[in-house]
Amino acid sequence: MFETIAILFIFFIIVLFGFIFYTRIQKTTYKAEQEEAVILRAIQIAEKASFLPEIQCSFDNVPVEDCIDKYKLEALTPIIDPNKIYYYRIFGDSRITINQTYPSDTVSWTLYDRPKEGERLSTQIPVSIYNPATDQYTFGVIYVEVYR
């Protein structure tokens, strides 16, 4: 009888260890899935920023990829703030800046800025900045920082 009790006792100890191990594994898997979701969201926001129709170049109503119209960008920047609720649905907690890199690296636009405390995921997307007045292109980079 005592042997049976001892065996049952050991069996339940094994079941308990198994349960603890299972919850630990679930915790690790959940953290990994959360991390992946944050990264996917960062990629989504970066794609939306680089293809935003409000600032994308277009010729004869045909949008051009990897190109930002300088005058559209300058016109949109002051409009984003009063419409932050609308753009929050698109960009969430993030910061989007466009820097001109060549020929001059002193020009910069902050398109959207809604900071949050915590870690940031940064993405850089090279892009052409088109000046329709002079029909010239400069080299720029879109910096997208998504807050966790």
Place this chain on the structure above:
Amino acid sequence: MKSNKTQMEIMGLAIIVILVAMAMLFVVQFIVLKEPTELKKTYTYSELAANTLNAMLKTTTACKDQDITRLLQDCAAYPPDGLIVCNGGSCDFVTGAIKEILNQTLVTWNIAFNFTTKIKILDKEENVIPPISQGTCIGERQTKIYPIPTAAGPMIVRLDICG
């Protein structure tokens, strides 16, 4: 008899412990130790080569307001200095411009890359401007190739993003 029965029970328990340990080992091996997919890196690198090259080739320079594509065409058609003159020849100017763009982007972001401009002259491939690179390019890479027509034949502009 009783001793045999007890031994059988203990052996059964030992087998269960071994099976549970093996199951835990498999779980640890295939779930916990599984390398996470580098989603962001895959996405960023796949877009980076194409975006960088497309934007760079369209860029207008201070050399008689010619874009980088035009300067490369001039350099390829009229080696070694090119026909367009601005603070030296078009070849030197465009090399400097491309280096400056890549320094401010890929070099600053610590990304290994290899940039080449090649043209075929008499069945021999030659560089239009000296190749520009950073780091070693072994293993996986994302490549963007841009063919540009020139008076001396088609020129292949290639950017490899490595890692």
